[in-house]
Amino acid sequence: xxxxxxxxxxxxxxxxxxxxxxxxxxxxxxxxxxxxxxxxxxxxxxxxxxxxxxxxxxxxxxxxxxxxxxxxxxxxxxxxxxxxxxxxxxxxxxxxxxxxxxxxxxxxxxxxxx
Amino acid sequence: xxxxxxxxxxxxxxxxxxxxxxxxxxxxxxxxxxxxxxxxxxxxxxxxxxxxxxxxxxxxxxxxxxxxxxxxxxxxxxxxxxxxxxxxxxxxxxxxxxxxxxxxxxxxxxxxxxxxxxxxxxxxxxxxxxxxxxxxxxxxxxxxxxxxxxxxxxxxxxxxxxxxxxxxxxxxxxxxxxxxxxxxxxxxxxxxxxxxxxxxxxxxxxxxxxxxxxxxxxxxxxxxxxxxxxxxxxxxxxxxxxxxxxxxxxxxxxxxxxxxxxxxxxxxxxxxxxxxxxxxxxxxxxxxxxxxxxxxxxxxxxxxxxxxxxxxxxxxxxxxxxxxxxxxxxxxxxxxxxxxxxxxxxxxxxxxxxxxxxxxxxxxxxxxxxxxxxxxxxxxxxxxxxxxxxxxxxxxxxxxxxxxxxxxxxxxxxxxxxxxxxxxxxxxxxxxxxxxxxxxxxxxxxxxxxxxxxxxxxxxxxxxxxxxxxxxxxxxxxxxxxxxxxxxxxxxxxxxxxxxxxxxxxxxxxxxxxxxxxxxxxxxxxxxxxxxxxxxxxxxxxxxxxxxxxxxxxxxxxxxxxxxxxxxxxxxxxxxxxxxxxxxxxxxxxxxxxxxxxxxxxxxxxxxxxxxxxxxxxxxxxxxxxxxxxxxxxxxxxxxxxxxxxxxxxxxxxxxxxxxxxxxxxxxxxxxxxxxxxxxxxxxxxxxxxxxxxxxxxxxxxxxxxxxxxxxxxxxxxxxxxxxxxxxxxxxxxxxxxxxxxxxxxxxxxxxxxxxxxxxxxxxxxxxxxxxxxxxxxxxxxxxxxxxxxxxxxxxxxxxxxxxxxxxxxxxxxxxxxxxxxxxxxxxxxxxxxxxxxxxxxxxxxxxxxxxxxxxxxxxxxxxxxxxxxxxx
Numbered sequence: 001x002x003x004x005x006x007x008x009x010x011x012x013x014x015x016x017x018x019x020x021x022x023x024x025x026x027x028x029x030x031x032x033x034x035x036x037x038x039x040x041x042x043x044x045x046x047x048x049x050x051x052x053x054x055x056x057x058x059x060x061x062x063x064x065x066x067x068x069x070x071x072x073x074x075x076x077x078x079x080x081x082x083x084x085x086x087x088x089x090x091x092x093x094x095x096x097x098x099x100x101x102x103x104x105x106x107x108x109x110x111x112x113x114x
Numbered sequence: 115x116x117x118x119x120x121x122x123x124x125x126x127x128x129x130x131x132x133x134x135x136x137x138x139x140x141x142x143x144x145x146x147x148x149x150x151x152x153x154x155x156x157x158x159x160x161x162x163x164x165x166x167x168x169x170x171x172x173x174x175x176x177x178x179x180x181x182x183x184x185x186x187x188x189x190x191x192x193x194x195x196x197x198x199x200x201x202x203x204x205x206x207x208x209x210x211x212x213x214x215x216x217x218x219x220x221x222x223x224x225x226x227x228x229x230x231x232x233x234x235x236x237x238x239x240x241x242x243x244x245x246x247x248x249x250x251x252x253x254x255x256x257x258x259x260x261x262x263x264x265x266x267x268x269x270x271x272x273x274x275x276x277x278x279x280x281x282x283x284x285x286x287x288x289x290x291x292x293x294x295x296x297x298x299x300x301x302x303x304x305x306x307x308x309x310x311x312x313x314x315x316x317x318x319x320x321x322x323x324x325x326x327x328x329x330x331x332x333x334x335x336x337x338x339x340x341x342x343x344x345x346x347x348x349x350x351x352x353x354x355x356x357x358x359x360x361x362x363x364x365x366x367x368x369x370x371x372x373x374x375x376x377x378x379x380x381x382x383x384x385x386x387x388x389x390x391x392x393x394x395x396x397x398x399x400x401x402x403x404x405x406x407x408x409x410x411x412x413x414x415x416x417x418x419x420x421x422x423x424x425x426x427x428x429x430x431x432x433x434x435x436x437x438x439x440x441x442x443x444x445x446x447x448x449x450x451x452x453x454x455x456x457x458x459x460x461x462x463x464x465x466x467x468x469x470x471x472x473x474x475x476x477x478x479x480x481x482x483x484x485x486x487x488x489x490x491x492x493x494x495x496x497x498x499x500x501x502x503x504x505x506x507x508x509x510x511x512x513x514x515x516x517x518x519x520x521x522x523x524x525x526x527x528x529x530x531x532x533x534x535x536x537x538x539x540x541x542x543x544x545x546x547x548x549x550x551x552x553x554x555x556x557x558x559x560x561x562x563x564x565x566x567x568x569x570x571x572x573x574x575x576x577x578x579x580x581x582x583x584x585x586x587x588x589x590x591x592x593x594x595x596x597x598x599x600x601x602x603x604x605x606x607x608x609x610x611x612x613x614x615x616x617x618x619x620x621x622x623x624x625x626x627x628x629x630x631x632x633x634x635x636x637x638x639x640x641x642x643x644x645x646x647x648x649x650x651x652x653x654x655x656x657x658x659x660x661x662x663x664x665x666x667x668x669x670x671x672x673x674x675x676x677x678x679x680x681x682x683x684x685x686x687x688x689x690x691x692x693x694x695x696x697x698x699x700x701x702x703x704x705x706x707x708x709x710x711x712x713x714x715x716x717x718x719x720x721x722x723x724x725x726x727x728x729x730x731x732x733x734x735x736x737x738x739x740x741x742x743x744x745x746x747x748x749x750x751x752x753x754x755x756x757x758x759x760x761x762x763x764x765x766x767x768x769x770x771x772x773x774x775x776x777x778x779x780x781x782x783x784x785x786x787x788x789x790x791x792x793x794x795x796x797x798x799x800x801x802x803x804x805x806x807x808x809x810x811x812x813x814x815x816x817x818x819x820x821x822x823x824x825x826x827x828x829x830x831x832x833x834x835x836x837x838x839x840x841x842x843x844x845x846x847x848x849x850x851x852x853x854x855x856x857x858x859x860x861x862x863x864x865x866x867x868x869x870x871x872x873x874x875x876x877x878x879x880x881x882x883x884x885x886x887x888x889x890x891x892x893x894x895x896x897x898x899x900x901x902x903x904x905x906x907x908x909x910x911x912x913x914x915x916x917x918x919x920x921x922x923x924x925x926x927x928x929x930x931x932x933x934x935x936x937x938x939x940x941x942x943x944x945x946x947x948x949x950x951x952x953x954x955x956x957x958x959x960x961x962x963x964x965x966x967x968x969x970x971x972x973x974x975x976x977x978x979x980x981x982x983x984x985x986x987x
Contacts, residue, residue: 025143043163044143045124045171048136052175078139 007093010040011050015059015082015090022063022081051080059086121145124165127172194502198510208482209514211878212475216518216569217525218871219471223464224526224557224565225533226864230457232556234450239374241313242406247413248448249280249403249420252441256710260441260448261693264399265391268305270427271403271440277411277419278442281308282386282401283376288359289840295833298647298842299341301359302380305391311406312376316368318342319353326385335359336368336383343372357382395771396432397695397710404445417442434708453553455940456861462934463620463868466613468568470872473610474879476576477603479511481886507578515573519566530555536860538853553857603883607916608923614869614876615927615960616934621869622952623935623945628862630944631855637786637795638686639725643847644821645685646813648832649839656805662836663803663811667717669831670815676824677816681717681803685812685843686724686788687850695770696799698756711752712796713769715803721747721783723816724847731763731781734802738780743802746777750785752797767799774801790854792943814847821846861941873959877967880920884912885971895975896983909972913965920964924957931956 007015010032017023017031029047032040042050054060063081082090104110121144125137144164151160202209240246250260251267263271265282272280282305289296306322315321316336325331335357337346346352356363359382370383391401407416420440428435483490490503537553649663663681670679684690691712698707720726721733729750738745746767753762767777785795803811813832817824825844832841852859888895895908935947945952 025139026146029143029147043167043171044140044147045164045167047143048140049171049174052132052136077142 007089010042011054012090012093013040014050014054015086018060018080019082019087019090022079024077024079028080054086055080057085058083059089120161121148121164124168127168128175132175194506194509197506198513201510202514205482208478211478212511212514213518213521215471215474215875215878216515216573217522219464219468220519220522220565220569221525221529222522222864222868222871223468223568224523224561225529225555226457226460226464227561227564228526228530228555228557229533229553230461231558231561232554233453234457236554236556238446239314239371240376243446244444245407246312246445247278247405247407247416247442248445249278249405250441250443251399251424251438253438255437258710262399263401263403264396265394265401266396267399267424267427268401268403269388269392271420271423274423274426275416275419276408277416278405278407279307279311280403280405281305281311282391282403283308284386284401285380286384287842288382288384289842290357290359291361294837296838296840298840299359299381300379301382301384302376303384303386305386305388308383308404311404313406314371314374317371319366319368321368322383322385327388329387329389331385331387333362333364334367334385335364336370337366338370338379338381338383339372339374340379341381342369396428396435397770399693405442413442413444453857455938456857459620459938459941460861460864462938463617463865466617467868467872467875468572470610470613470617470875472569472572472576473606473613474875475511475515475573477606477610477879477882479507479577480603480606481882483507504578508574511573511577512570515570516566519569522569523562523565526557530557533860533864536856536863538856603886604915604919607879607883608919608926610876610879611920611923611960611964612927612930614872615924615956616931617865617869617872618956618959619928619931619935619952621866622955623942623947623949624858624862624865626949626952627942627945628855628858631791631858634787634791635784636687636791636851637726637784637788638847638851640847640851642817642819642821643724644815644817644824644828644844645847645850646815646825646828646841646844647685647810648813648841649811659805660803663717665835666813666832669835670813670828673824673827673831675818676828677818678719678723679813679815680720680723681811681813682720682724683715683803683811685814685850686786687790687847687854688843689789691796694772694799697768697770699766699768707756709756711799713799713801716800717803717811720800720814723814724786725816726786727784729782729784730761731779733781734800739802743774743777743804745780745802746774747781747783747800748779749783749795749798749800751795752799753782755797769799769801773804777801791851792854792858821848858941858943873963876960877963880916880964880967881971884916884968885974887912887915888971888974892978893983893986896978896980899978899980900984905976905978908975909969912972912975913968916964916968920961924960924964927960928953928957 013032013035014028017028017035021031023031025044025047029042029044032042051060059082060080061083062078101110121141124144125133125141128137128140148157148160148164151157237243238246248260249263249271251263252259252261263282268280268282284303286301286303287298288301289298291297304322306324306327309315309321317339319336322334322336326334337352337357342348342352349355352366352369355366357366358364364384368383386401394400405416407413417440420442424438424440425436428438493503493506534555648666649659667679667681670676684692692714693710694713696709696711696713698709700707716734718734718736718739721728730753731747734745734747748762756762757765762779762782765779767779768775769777783800786798787793787795789796813828815821815824815828822845829841829844832839898908899905932947932953935942939947
């Protein structure tokens with residue numbers, strides 16, 4: 001598998017979380033922190049750099065969440081969701097990871113780790 | 115909402131399109147994070163983290179990702195370094211000037227910062243130094259701010275205080291026999307808790323304990339690590355061995371750790387017994403005291419408690435002393451009090467020189483960047499971005515600055531050695547008689563890193579951004595409106611002139627201050643006066659002592675070239691003090707005013723030998739030394755303080771606890787400024803020496819010519835009377851006086867040299883700017899000359915362009931200099947920061963330098979060939 005097809009762990013977790021539930025900035029930051037047990041703690045600039053990258057790659061897009069929620073600045077809070085291309089990328093990633101998990105199991109690593 | 119605006123400012127770090135797309139969301143998310151952080155420090159930490167995040171993310175977004183950003187920073191380094199090397203080889207003058215300018219500034223800076231580090235920022239060699247305090251008996255009304263304490267009072271304070279643990283100490287000297295001759299060594303008598311209070315333990319053996327608290331116990335001593343290593347060969351079984359001092363064997367029970375040096379160095383630690391302390395009279399104050407505050411106790415509350423205990427003790431058995439209090443101060447702070455203002459003044463001075471050097475560098479660099487605008491333009495046209503150009507410029511400046519700084523640091527040890535040979539080893543704590551070796555230099559990794567870092571970071575900050583702006587301006591240069599491009603350089607000249615003016619002013623003030631100090635009459639004729647301590651006639655009775663000292667004086671006066679010799683119990687200018695309680699009787703001689711003043715017991719012809727002037731009455735006569743003392747001489751300060759305008763001659767004085775009763779004042783001598791020319795002379799009573807328990811005496815010897823040359827002859831003469839008597843501290847009086855003026859003298863030298871360097875750098879700066887202007891405006895000037903303008907007119911124009919910059923920079927410098935001088939008044943002696951002579955001198959020197967630096971390169975206008983310029987055009 002070529003390196004360019006790999007999704008970085010933080011991007012991967014963001015995509016998975018947004019499949020689970022479309023979210024906006026601060027909400028996503030909090031969910032990321034909770035799901036990674038505090039291991040992934042991003043600042044807003046870094047989060048939006050990843051979001052912008054995923055939007056540019058066509059994996060994310062702002063979705064109409066049907067909520068007229070506005071922030072302190074008066075601007076609507078943009079809620080991001082995963083596109084079809086994003087779902088496809090996640091499926092490829094999941095299949096690849098399943099292969100890796102199988103390999104780990106064949107090497108008795110999963111049992112040992114328990 | 116203020117926070118929101120602060121956060122919104124961070125958006126400008128991102129490209130405009132990105133900002134429009136995600137800006138509101140980023141700010142909203144940042145705001146939530148910021149508000150969730152809580153208050154105080156946490157909020158500031160969060161804001162800092164948001165700023166760093168925005169800087170990093172903005173940079174990444176601009177160059178298209180973190181990896182690309184890092185690759186962009188590191189790509190092509192080798193090529194850029196080669197390019198910079200070639201450029202430097204082509205212009206060695208620029209490279210050498212830069213390296214030289216920074217080298218000078220950094221070596222001066224590192225020298226001064228080594229002293230700041232080693233003296234003001236030093237961690238003392240004992241546990242938790244913040245809790246260690248100096249404890250003084252204090253009576254500001256009587257002019258005794260930091261005085262020693264009597265043994266009995268110390269015992270009371272130690273027993274009754276709850277807030278502090280105390281120890282007493284007393285510097286002394288003793289002697290050991292080496293090769294059949296007595297050798298004097300430094301000793302410190304310490305109470306049993308001394309090391310415990312400091313939190314220090316011996317590296318070998320044990321500390322003093324209860325066995326050493328009372329007389330009659332074993333004669334134990336501890337020795338310094340240096341003495342153990344150097345004189346006893348580091349013998350491992352030294353504990354339990356005997357050391358013979360003053361003919362008596364003492365058992366070595368401990369060796370102090372290496373590097374441990376309390377206030378002053380000492381070789382021998384001798385126990386100070388509690389019963390000896392308790393038995394000393396309340397008025398016999400002679401012990402220094404230190405303490406360790408118990409946890410949670412403030413200096414102030416310890417001071418109040420100790421003052422209460424002291425007042426109660428005095429009420430009990432010394433009612434005349436109830437106005438004495440106890441002053442408690444952090445030991446580290448008080449021990450550097452004498453040198454702190456001078457060191458900070460020097461630190462500010464070298465910081466200004468460094469600023470001038472860096473500004474100079476910035477001007478040179480900017481002029482050079484403008485001159486090579488075409489070359490850099492070609493690189494830009496070939497695809498080099500502004501970031502890449504900035505990196506080339508940064509490599510060039512950073513490497514030159516680093517080389518200059520490293521060369522400067524290589525020179526620093528030699529400068530430190532030179533300064534160390536000029537400054538005194540000992541400095542008295544202000545208002546006390548305790549002298550300490552406080553001035554230490556420490557050229558450690560911290561000083562090296564700060565010096566190197568400041569030079570490189572300062573050079574980069576002052577050059578690269580300006581050069582990048584200049585690249586934009588270079589377009590103006592090509593459009594013929596170049597002179598607008600040098601506006602930035604003119605501003606730098608203004609800053610440089612201002613800083614140089616401050617330094618000129620500082621140099622003028624320190625020179626004038628030192629001149630006043632050095633011309634102050636100290637009250638003794640120090641040239642040709644040799645001083646020393648000799649004798650240790652503890653076992654002799656008074657008559658035996660007098661006979662011994664008279665024989666010594668006869669032997670010394672018999673040495674050819676020696677005019678006279680006399681004794682005094684404490685040599686002047688050694689920061690020694692000896693107070694006595696006195697009763698000053700009134701004219702009817704029945705009521706006495708009790709005072710406490712310094713007194714000295716002197717031999718015949720002391721005033722004549724020392725060169726002290728009799729201002730009223732007479733000197734002691736030989737008959738005054740026969741039988742019981744009946745006469746006394748006082749100094750001018752004593753007369754002024756206690757007798758006012760009335761004549762003191764004929765008045766009568768009694769001395770407490772001493773066999774000196776009904777002394778008639780027969781003369782008044784001029785004051786001896788024994789605490790240095792800058793300090794007021796203490797009131798002093800002189801009485802004829804009649805023998806004393808303290809057998810050691812100071813000896814003054816008046817010689818023809820250089821005093822130190824007689825040292826050996828005088829020592830041999832003393833030993834010709836009794837070879838077992840120690841002779842110590844042989845020094846010329848002029849050297850003792852020099853110790854008190856050495857720091858102002860060195861300050862004057864350093865500030866003057868630094869001022870001259872700044873002046874030279876400023877002149878180079880102005881010269882460079884004008885030379886650059888003439889070179890780059892050659893075409894314009896050539897055309898104007900062809901159209902009839904005279905060279906003088908063009909030169910005048912150049913002078914006019916510089917004049918406002920010099921005037922503004924100079925005026926700002928004078929104002930800043932006056933402000934700084936008011937802040938540093940503590941280092942000035944008898945000179946006002948507004949001294950008109952110094953102000954005029956600084957203004958004149960600065961103006962003359964600026965005019966000369968302008969006129970010299972402006973003359974090149976005459977060399978412009980108008981015809982050739984017109985042909986080229």
